[in-house]
Structures are given as structure tokens and as C-alpha cells.
Amino acid sequence: MFSEWANKTWLRLKGLFKRRQLDRDLEDELAFHLAKSEQRNLETGMEANEARYAARRQFGNVSWTKQRSHEMWTFVSLESLAQDLRYALRMLRKSTAFSTVAILTLALGIGANSAVFSVVYSVLLKALPYRQEQRLVLIWETKANEGRDHNVVSPANFLYWQKHSTAFEQMATFFDDTSTLTREGEPEEIPSQGISTNLFSLLGISPMLGRDFSSDEGRRGHNHQVLLSYGLWQRRFGGDRAAIGKLIRLDGESFLVVGVMPPGVTLFASQGSLTEKVAQLWWPYGWRDEDWAPRGRWMSAIGRLKPGVSLTQAQTEMNGLVASFTKVYPDFETGWGVNLVPVREDLSSAIRPTLAVLLGAVGFVLLITCANVSNLLLSRASSRDREMAVRAALGASRWRIVRQSLTESLVLAILGGTLGILGAQWTLSAMVLLIPKTLHMSPIHLDWRMVVFTTAVSLLTGLTFGLAPAWDTARIGISDALREAGQAQTGVRGHHIRNALAVAQITLSLVLLAGAGLLMRSFVMLSSVDPGFNPRNLLTLRISLPSVKYAKPNQYIDFFQQLLEQVRTLPGVRAATIDNSFPLTGMTPGTDFDIAGKPARARGQERLTDVQLVGSDYFRTMRIPVLRGRTFSDREETIESHVVIVSDSLARQYFPGEDPLGHKIRIDMKDKNDFSEIIGVVGDVKRQGLDTTPVAMSYWPHAELPFSSMMLAVRTDGDPFAKVAPIRDIVHRMDSDLPLSDVATMDQALGDSVARQHFGAVLVTIFAAIASFLAAIGIYGVVAHAVSLRTREFGIRMALGAEQRDVWSLVFRFGFAISSIGVALGVAGTLALTPLIRGLLFGVGTHDPGTIAGVAALLMAMALAACWIPARRATHVDPIVALHYE
Amino acid sequence: MKDKQKSPGDLLQGTLDLLILKSLARGSMHGYGVAEWIHQTSEDVLRVEEGALYPALHRLELRGLLSSEWGLSDNNRRAKYYALTAAGLKQLAQETEYWRRMSGAVARILQTA
Numbered sequence: 001m002f003s004e005w006a007n008k009t010w011l012r013l014k015g016l017f018k019r020r021q022l023d024r025d026l027e028d029e030l031a032f033h034l035a036k037s038e039q040r041n042l043e044t045g046m047e048a049n050e051a052r053y054a055a056r057r058q059f060g061n062v063s064w065t066k067q068r069s070h071e072m073w074t075f076v077s078l079e080s081l082a083q084d085l086r087y088a089l090r091m092l093r094k095s096t097a098f099s100t101v102a103i104l105t106l107a108l109g110i111g112a113n114s115a116v117f118s119v120v121y122s123v124l125l126k127a128l129p130y131r132q133e134q135r136l137v138l139i140w141e142t143k144a145n146e147g148r149d150h151n152v153v154s155p156a157n158f159l160y161w162q163k164h165s166t167a168f169e170q171m172a173t174f175f176d177d178t179s180t181l182t183r184e185g186e187p188e189e190i191p192s193q194g195i196s197t198n199l200f201s202l203l204g205i206s207p208m209l210g211r212d213f214s215s216d217e218g219r220r221g222h223n224h225q226v227l228l229s230y231g232l233w234q235r236r237f238g239g240d241r242a243a244i245g246k247l248i249r250l251d252g253e254s255f256l257v258v259g260v261m262p263p264g265v266t267l268f269a270s271q272g273s274l275t276e277k278v279a280q281l282w283w284p285y286g287w288r289d290e291d292w293a294p295r296g297r298w299m300s301a302i303g304r305l306k307p308g309v310s311l312t313q314a315q316t317e318m319n320g321l322v323a324s325f326t327k328v329y330p331d332f333e334t335g336w337g338v339n340l341v342p343v344r345e346d347l348s349s350a351i352r353p354t355l356a357v358l359l360g361a362v363g364f365v366l367l368i369t370c371a372n373v374s375n376l377l378l379s380r381a382s383s384r385d386r387e388m389a390v391r392a393a394l395g396a397s398r399w400r401i402v403r404q405s406l407t408e409s410l411v412l413a414i415l416g417g418t419l420g421i422l423g424a425q426w427t428l429s430a431m432v433l434l435i436p437k438t439l440h441m442s443p444i445h446l447d448w449r450m451v452v453f454t455t456a457v458s459l460l461t462g463l464t465f466g467l468a469p470a471w472d473t474a475r476i477g478i479s480d481a482l483r484e485a486g487q488a489q490t491g492v493r494g495h496h497i498r499n500a501l502a503v504a505q506i507t508l509s510l511v512l513l514a515g516a517g518l519l520m521r522s523f524v525m526l527s528s529v530d531p532g533f534n535p536r537n538l539l540t541l542r543i544s545l546p547s548v549k550y551a552k553p554n555q556y557i558d559f560f561q562q563l564l565e566q567v568r569t570l571p572g573v574r575a576a577t578i579d580n581s582f583p584l585t586g587m588t589p590g591t592d593f594d595i596a597g598k599p600a601r602a603r604g605q606e607r608l609t610d611v612q613l614v615g616s617d618y619f620r621t622m623r624i625p626v627l628r629g630r631t632f633s634d635r636e637e638t639i640e641s642h643v644v645i646v647s648d649s650l651a652r653q654y655f656p657g658e659d660p661l662g663h664k665i666r667i668d669m670k671d672k673n674d675f676s677e678i679i680g681v682v683g684d685v686k687r688q689g690l691d692t693t694p695v696a697m698s699y700w701p702h703a704e705l706p707f708s709s710m711m712l713a714v715r716t717d718g719d720p721f722a723k724v725a726p727i728r729d730i731v732h733r734m735d736s737d738l739p740l741s742d743v744a745t746m747d748q749a750l751g752d753s754v755a756r757q758h759f760g761a762v763l764v765t766i767f768a769a770i771a772s773f774l775a776a777i778g779i780y781g782v783v784a785h786a787v788s789l790r791t792r793e794f795g796i797r798m799a800l801g802a803e804q805r806d807v808w809s810l811v812f813r814f815g816f817a818i819s820s821i822g823v824a825l826g827v828a829g830t831l832a833l834t835p836l837i838r839g840l841l842f843g844v845g846t847h848d849p850g851t852i853a854g855v856a857a858l859l860m861a862m863a864l865a866a867c868w869i870p871a872r873r874a875t876h877v878d879p880i881v882a883l884h885y886e
Numbered sequence: 887m888k889d890k891q892k893s894p895g896d897l898l899q900g901t902l903d904l905l906i907l908k909s910l911a912r913g914s915m916h917g918y919g920v921a922e923w924i925h926q927t928s929e930d931v932l933r934v935e936e937g938a939l940y941p942a943l944h945r946l947e948l949r950g951l952l953s954s955e956w957g958l959s960d961n962n963r964r965a966k967y968y969a970l971t972a973a974g975l976k977q978l979a980q981e982t983e984y985w986r987r988m989s990g991a992v993a994r995i996l997q998t999a
Contacts, residue, residue, distance in 0.1 A: 025956075026940075028964055028966070029916075029917060029940065029965075029966045030940065032916065032917075032918065032959070032963055032965045032966075033916075033917050033918045033921075033940075036918040036959075037918065037936075039961075058936060059936045059937055060935060060937030061937055064937060065937045065938075065940050068940075068941040069940055069944045
């Protein structure tokens, strides 16, 4: 059995490589037979000619016999595939315009799809680098009456949950911070995370070098160890293993490097981040006994559910724990709740709607691509009816003809797909630049899965659009086709499909264009929102004073005042000030307050304000308008004077119909809280983002509550970055160990704050542009084909006296009919679909008439423009040539 | 092989292979010789469709039942000669036995009243 199979295969392989030899042998063998046969006939007394013909007749179909034997020797499918391929390539080379358009179309469609899929894959689908991530949940506190469902957690709550919860295997905390690294070259402020010692074991990640933290390193005073990120280890320690066991200087204190984490390890929860930056080193948070008593909320918490415990069960248990905690600490806990969110959902929640829209958009692009190429192939198939018919008449089987068509489509798809991969690479690098930085969960790049996806898409596309023409071809009765092909009416059969495809393309493009238009308008509206201050030519940077060297609050005040004095003397600096956190670049501390002479509010209903600590000249530097009263005096900036300036929205919300000036408020922010007198009211600033409503804000002079880490803001004449070097010189003259960090301009920060909207709007617009371009090609193809089929008709009309104008209108009427049906359907589709992106829109309705009318008109114009070339060709038909057309 | 051979004198499906094997049992022959031998031996009753003969020869060769070599014919032309292999001889014995049993059975059925 096996030997027979081996023998066959051997002969076939031989057949594959010695095809010529075998063919010649077969030829000889049959010729010999015919010669013998002929000779015998001659011997029976036939004429020479007759003898030859009789021998032939008796033998039957020689080429059929050859074919049968030939098939036996060779891997038929393989060989005829090669034949099909050669033929397909020859056909594609012959019609350059068709091939170019088809391949480019495919490349665009496939490229866009692969790029978007890569991003979606790495953001939404790719496994997070954690062990059994589906059991990891982030734990947030909630405050329903303020609409907060992702609030950071108080250490006391965390410790209470950790002690009493049974639903979790483990719980851990982390919080973003910054640590200033000195004595290792240039001082640098490095984004870091304070973590509970069990964080990495909970996540299921071990250090690649050295060890993890031990549990007794999580006690205050014993917590001077660090783990380095792979990137930091490479960048600052040259990837040297000797870094383990080294003592490094962070914030002026000694820390022991115990390990290096593998590349790509991050746990970044944007909602809880004070720095908005991904940590590059980790140190153990040192717990104290006081942490058991509730105070502020500032940590992020994560838990690993026990196997078999559902999210709902865990949530129920946690609700119970919050209720019992509230009984013990009603002042602190009333009105608060708890919210468990699976880690993946939490980490990708901000970008998810945008990605969903992008996926939809590229899906549309791919559909349009398929329709377009299908249309192109259909047009071509009908002009090749005769060729197909001839091939069928010569004995090609129906399957063989279908296969030929499919091969051509596949070759197109593969060429398009290959170009598409290049296009995807390009699109992807553009997308990665546009993606908001904090959304990077893991590096996004083209990998083999994406290549597989591209190939699968291109093959599927090839088969899809190959099917219509192939089916069309196979359906032809040979005699019909041969007869029909002589006349110019063959296209009728494919007309309906082609017209429908063109209409579908316009419809899809319109929906996409409308979506893009709405997103773009939203983005423009958002960008034109007045943030409440002037962001032009405003340089911002952070300076953090290490507590070891700067122990007393007076030292902070002095340092920053001296710094400001020197910076203001720099040429090209108009004004300079300090602030503890700049708009749009970080969280602002918030708390509750009382008003002197007014009753305190009930628990859970407290008056709330965010608090800013500002330096002298703040409102002038920022160009925040002073609405009433005055700004801080120099004395108030230097000595604690219990004065406060409030924002317009605080004044409206808590002093309705009253003049807030002269009122005293007590802000719960310090160990000992005094009443501060309101001396001014200033305009609102959109601190949390341009699409948010401003919250009540109180401004204190830096002297009232000195912070050691402050932002410096400098209003400059020209390029803000030109002032970085002179400012660094000033800082280094004052203290050579101090780094400048977060150097940026306010314009940049504003840009970053709308990066997500920008990302969505730009990409959808690009995809919509591609789609419309493809639709225009589609219309062009359909109209051009119709014109070429009616060449004779136009010739006759013109011979009978029709004007060019009449022919123009004939062609345009056809183009107009197709486009207007497409546009009408597209408008209907838009009205139905845009409500899906309501959440991504800002300042524009889902059915914004201006946008929809605008894109409809645009598409109509494009479609009619696409009719222009075929129309011109139609009017230039020479009647004589047209009548001789066949 | 899905040959449509229905006229009298055409070969039953599968019998062509048997006849080819049998004809080559006497020694190696070229294709024309095989056709002629069958024609003459059956006293002009069986006529091999010549077009079907060669694919059958090639198929048997592929199955390893025949071997072939090129030689010169009586009138000095290049001709392909086929010969039975050991496997072919064995196959011939099996098929002959099978044919005897089949034709005997059919004959017995036809003899019944």
C-alpha cells in the first residue's frame, strides 16, 4: 500500500520537474500508435490520406487522451494553479489602470484595517501582563451625590477591607508619586509608585533580577528599598547587574536597589493618578498605626478575587463592609460607597468608545473597498465575456473558468494585502503618535498576529469579490455568450449588481463622512472653548524640594520667592508665578468648607471646594480675570494672613444673591483650620478638561499652606522653550541637586487634554476621506462602463442630430440617479447610526443638520465630478467610429 | 474513469485492466500490440477504445503493476514497451480468479429456468 503510494508520488514528482520529457514521450507513444494503425490501413488497400484519417478516427480524441495521462503524472491542481497564476499576472499587467486602482484600493482598505486592529488588539484584547487578569479588580470609593464613581481610597478603608473581606485572595495598594534621583549624574525627577509590598505578587509578576519586597519592608522606617523599571535600569544604570544592592539617593535619602522588573510592567490607573505618568520605580509604602484611623483619600487599590467568587458577590460583600465602617466613622464615611471594576475595563475605559468607532469606521472602509474591487472586476468580467465563452467552447470546464477568475482576484488581494501591510505600518506609527500618552498599556506594534489578520482579510476579500464575477462568468451559456459578445448589450446582466454596489459605496461613505464631520466639529468646538486663562506663550515646569534639605515650610516660601524674583529679571519674561498644580495637568486637592455665620451642612452634603496654592502675580500671569475685590498683597504672599480668593462658580453656588467679599470660610485642609476672609472673586478655570464644567475653587497664597513641590509658570514674549535653559541655570545656582521636571507649554497641555478627541476625529476623517475617494472611483467606474456600453447609442443619437449637451445630460442623469439614491440612503443611515457616538460628541447634536447637509453636498459634488471624464468621452464619440464599434 | 462506453463489443468497466495484464503475461509489448492482441484473440469481438487504452496503461504503470522501457520496434521506430512487474503478475492472478468466480456465478444464474 505504502510502496504503491510512494511510487505514485515519486512518479508525480518526476512529472512535476520533467514535464517536458514526459509530454514528449507521450507524444511519441501516441504518434507511434497512429503510425502503426495507418500502416495497417495502408496494407488493407486504403489511400494514403484515407489511411491516416481512419487511424485518427479509430483512435478518438487524441488531446483528451493526452490530458488524461498527463493528469495522472502530475499534481494537476498545483500545475494548473501555476498556469492560472501566470495567466492572472499577465492579465493584470495588460490592464495597468485597472490593476493599479484595484490594488491601491485594496491596500488602503487592508492597511487601515490592520492598523486599527493592531491598536484595538493591544488595547482591548491583548492579555495584560498579569497572572489571571480576569480575577483582578480595581477598588474605588464612590460618592453618589457628587457623581464620583472612581474616587481614590483612604488607607483606613483599605486596611479595614483587607482585614475583613473574604472575597479576595489578596488586596494591594499603589499610588503615583515622583522621586528625585540625585548623585547619579544629572538630577532627575522620576515618576514613581509607592506600593504595598504584596502588589507584584498579587499581579503575578516577579522581578527579572534581584528580589521583590518582603512584607516587613512595608513598615514605616523599614521601607528604604526600590525596584527599578527595566527602562530606568537601562537608561540610568546602563543595564548593569551591579545596580542590584547599590544604594541610590532619592529625595535626599538612601534607598537600596533590590531588583529590576521585566520590561513592560506597569499598573497605571489614570483616575487615581496624581502625576498622570507611568511609574519607573517602585518603593514600599511604610504603613503606620495611624493609617487605621480615617483621614484623607489618596490611594488606589486592587484586589485578586478568590476562584469561584463572582464580581457581584464581591461587590455585595464590600457594600456590607462599607456599611459597617460607616457605623464606626459616620463623619468620614457617610455618603461614600465602593465600586469594583475589572482591571481591563478600567484601564481601557477612556479610549474604548473611540476605538469602537474606529473599528466601525474601518469596517466601513473595508466594505467599500470590497464593493469597489468587486465592481471593477465585474466590469472587466463583462468585457471578457467573449474570451470566457471561447475558453469554455475549447473545453475549459466551468470550474476551471471560475477558478481562473478567483485566482485573479486572489492575486489582486495578495498584492493589495502586501502593500497594505506597508500602509498599515505607516498608519500605525501615525496612530501611536496620536494616541493619548497615558493610554499606552503596552507597546503597540505590528506583530505576526496582525500580519495573519491582514492576510486573512485580504484572502477573504479576494474570495468575496472574486465570487460575483466568477459566478457571473460561470452562469453564461456558451452559445449565448458567443452570440451576445458580438453585441454591446452584455453589460445589462451585471448592471444591477454594479449599480447597487455603487449606491452602497456612496451610502457607506456618507455615513462615515457624517460621523467624521460630527467628530471634527466636536473637536473644533472643544478646542475653541475658553479655558478661563490664556494658554499662549506660557511655560510650565515643576520643582520639588527634597524634605531632607528643606525641612521647614519657611524654606519653601523663601526658595520660591527668590526663584520668582530672579526669573522675572530674565529678558523676554513678562510675568512669572507658582501654583501647586496647573490646569489640565494633574489632580487638584479638594475638601469641604464651612462659612462663618452659616450652619454646617449635613454629612454627605458638605460644601466642597478645590484648593489651589498660588504665588504672587498669579492672576496677572495666568490672565484669569479678577471679577470683584483684589488679589493678594506681597505681605499676604509671605506671611500666613488667612485670606482667600474664590472662583466665580464658588461664589454663585454658595453665596447666591450675596456679595461673598468679606465673608469668612474655613477650609478643612490643614491640621488646624482657621477662617479665611474672602478678598476677591476671579473667573472660572476649566481645570479638569475643556469638556467639563468648572468646580468651586479657592485660591490661597503659598504662605497659607506651603507645599514643597510647585509648578513654575512663566509668561514669555517668544518661544517659551527658549527660557528653559536660563531658568535651569538659575535653579542650579540656587541648588545644584534640583531637577526641572514636567517641562511643557500650556498649549501642549491643552493639546494633550483633548488628545483623545483629536485622535478619534483625525483618524475617522482620514478613513472617511479614503472611503469617499474610493466611492468616487466606484461611481467613475460604473458611469464609464455604462458609457462604453452605450457608445454606439451615443454615436447614433449624435448622427441623428443630438447636441453634445443632450449626451452630457444623459450621462449626468445616470450618475445623478445613482448618487442621489446613495445619498438618500446615506442620510437615513446617518440619522440611524450617529446616536451611537453621542458620548464622543461635544457641543454638536447627533443629527446636526449643517454637518449632514454639508457632507451630502460634498459627496454629491464628488460623485458628479467623477461623471465628468466619462461624459466628456461620450460627447467626443465620432458617429462613424461608434457605428463601426463592433 | 467515467467512460461512457455502451455499444456492444465495448469493454465492461474494469475488464480493460485485466485484459491488458493478461496480454502482457506473454511478454513485453507496445500499446498498439496490446490493442491488436485483444482484438485478434477475442476473434474480433472485443475492440479496445484506443483512446482509453493509453490512460489505462499509464495508470497501471503508476500503480507499479507495469514497468516500461523505450525500445525500437520492428520497423525501427522509437516505441514504448510495457512489461508485467511481480506485483502485476500477482494482480493478474487475483483478477483472473475473481473474474472466473464472477462469470461462473453469472452463468449459473443465466442457466436457471
